[in-house]
Amino acid sequence: MKDVAARAGVGLKTVSRVVNGEPGVTPDTVQRVQSAIEALGFRRNDSARVLRKGRTASVGLVLEDLADPFYSSLSRAVEEVARDHGSLLFTGSSAEDPEREQELALAFCARRVDGLVIVPASQDHRYLQPEIAAGIAAVFVDRPAEQLEADAVLTDNAGGVREGVTHLIRQGHRRIAFIGDQRRIHTAGERLRGYRETMADAGLPVDESWVSMGPTAAERVQAEVTRMLQGPEPVTAVFAGNNRVSVTALRVLVNQPRPVALVGFDDFELADLLSPAVTVVAQDPARLGRTAAQLLFRRLEGETGPPQRLELSGRLIVRGSGEVAG
C-alpha cells in the first residue's frame, strides 16, 4: 500500500479510503489510486484468496430475468465456464430494477465471490468502484457498464437491426414498425438507432406511430401491434426488438386476414417449426456468456491491461416470416 500511495502521490489514508470505498475522495484521486493499484498489480483479492484457501471459489452472475430463455442460455454458458475453472456460480436477477442490481452485486461481494458477470439494469455503476479496487473482477455482458470503465461483451445491436430492416426493405416494405423494450435499456436504444439509421439511409420516412418502446409485457405489445395494423395506412411489416416481443407479435399476426412480415431480434426455440417459420436476427447468448466468463477468469488469473469491449455480430436467419412481400 505504501508503493501505491507513493505512485499515486497521495497519503496512505487516502489509499485506504479508496480501497474501502469510503467517501471524501475526489473522482480524480480515485482514478489515480486505481491506476497505481493496477500498475503495481496489487490486488487485495490475492491475499484474501489465500486466507480462505479450502473454501469453494465462486463467481456471481446478475442478470435481468431468469425466465427469459435468452438469459437462461447465457447463464448456462457462464456456469459451464465457471465449472471448468472449479468455481461455483451464484445467479440472481434484477428484473430491470437498478436498485435490485446493486443490492445483488454487493450481496455477492459481501459473500466473497471472486468476480462478477453483470447484465446491467443500472445507469450508474460507480457503486462497484470500491469492490473493484478491493480486487473483485467484473465483466459486463449484453449491455455495457455506465459511468465506469469496465470490461464488456456485447452484441452489435445496431448492426444486427440494420441487417433485418434492410432485408424487409428489399422485400418491398416501406411502412415498417419497430417495437422495442424500454428506451433507457442500452440494447433497446441501440436497436432503435439501427432501425432509424437504416430507414433514413434508404430514404424512407418514419411515422412516429410505427415506433413503440416500453415494457415487453404481452398486453402492451399486443395492443401496440393491433393498433399499428389498423387505420387506412397500416404497417406491412414488424421488426420485433427482442424475443419476448416476437412471441407476442406472432400471436397477433397469425389472426390477420392478410400476411404481415415479421423479423425478430433474437432467435427462439421452435421459431423454425411455426408456419410461417420466423425470420430472425440471431444473437448467440451462449457465446456472449462464454466470452464474458472467459474474460472474467483471465482477469482473475491476473491478466491486466485496460478494459476491453468485445462485440459479437448478429446473424440473419431467413425462414419465411420476413419474406412476405410488401
Add this chain to the structure above:
Amino acid sequence: MKDVAARAGVGLKTVSRVVNGEPGVTPDTVQRVQSAIEALGFRRNDSARVLRKGRTASVGLVLEDLADPFYSSLSRAVEEVARDHGSLLFTGSSAEDPEREQELALAFCARRVDGLVIVPASQDHRYLQPEIAAGIAAVFVDRPAEQLEADAVLTDNAGGVREGVTHLIRQGHRRIAFIGDQRRIHTAGERLRGYRETMADAGLPVDESWVSMGPTAAERVQAEVTRMLQGPEPVTAVFAGNNRVSVTALRVLVNQPRPVALVGFDDFELADLLSPAVTVVAQDPARLGRTAAQLLFRRLEGETGPPQRLELSGRLIVRGSGEVAG
C-alpha cells in the same frame, strides 16, 4: 442447549456435535436431538439473524438446469416470493450431478442463507442434517428429498401421465411409446409408473421396445423416436415424458408421412401455435415454485410441525396433436 440435551437425554457435547454436523453420533441420536430442537423451537438461526442484523437476508435455490424453461419459471416464482419477503435469491444449477447439488447447497449455507429450496439430483440428503439442525430451513420442490424427512412440493406425476395416456387410448391407440428422462430421477420414475399402470388397467400389453428412459439430449430422443416409428408394427402415439422430449419428438414427427399422435408432459411456449398444436399434461412450474417458497418462509417465520408433502395436479390441455386417431 441445556434444555435440548435434557429433553433428548444426551450430553451437551452431543447436542453440539449434532448442531455442528460433527461425526460420531448415531442416526438415532441425531434424530432424538433434532426432535428435541424442533419441540423446543430452538433455532440457532434466530440468534444468528440478530447477529447479522443489517445484512441482506437471502435464500438459495438449487435447481437442475438454468436453461430449461420449466425451471426458469419455477425460479422466477421463488424469486418473487423471496422479494416479497425482503430477501435476495441466489440460484445455482446441479446439471443432474448429485455432488454438484451438495456442493451448491453447502456453499449457500456457508454463505449464511436463511433457507434453501432444492430441486434434488442426489439420492441421499443426509448431508443436510447438520445444516437443518443448525437452523437452516429446506424445502424440496419437483422431487422429494431422499433419506431425509423434509418438506416437499410436488406434482402428481403418475396421475398426470394417467390422464394423458388414457386420452390417447380413447382416441384408439394401442401401441403407445413412452420416452422419459433417466430412471433414477424421481419424476421420471413416477411418470413411467403412471404409463405402465394405465396401460395395464386398460388391458394393453407394453412391448419393451416402446419404452425408452435416458438423458433427454436431442440426439438420443431423436434416435429413439425414429426407431419406434420403423418396422412392421410402429407405435401410433408418443407420450413424451417432459418438455425437452416433446420438443425433440415434434421435430421427428413433422417429417412423418402419416400423422403420429403426441401428448407431452409439461406445457411449453408456442405449443399452441404449432400445427397441429400440441396436447400436453401441464404442470404449473410457477405454482410449484411459489408454493415451495411460501412454505419456506412460513418455516423461517417459525411454523413448526412435521414435514409437509404438498402435491399439485397436472392438467390435460387438448390442442390437436393428441387427438390424431389411432
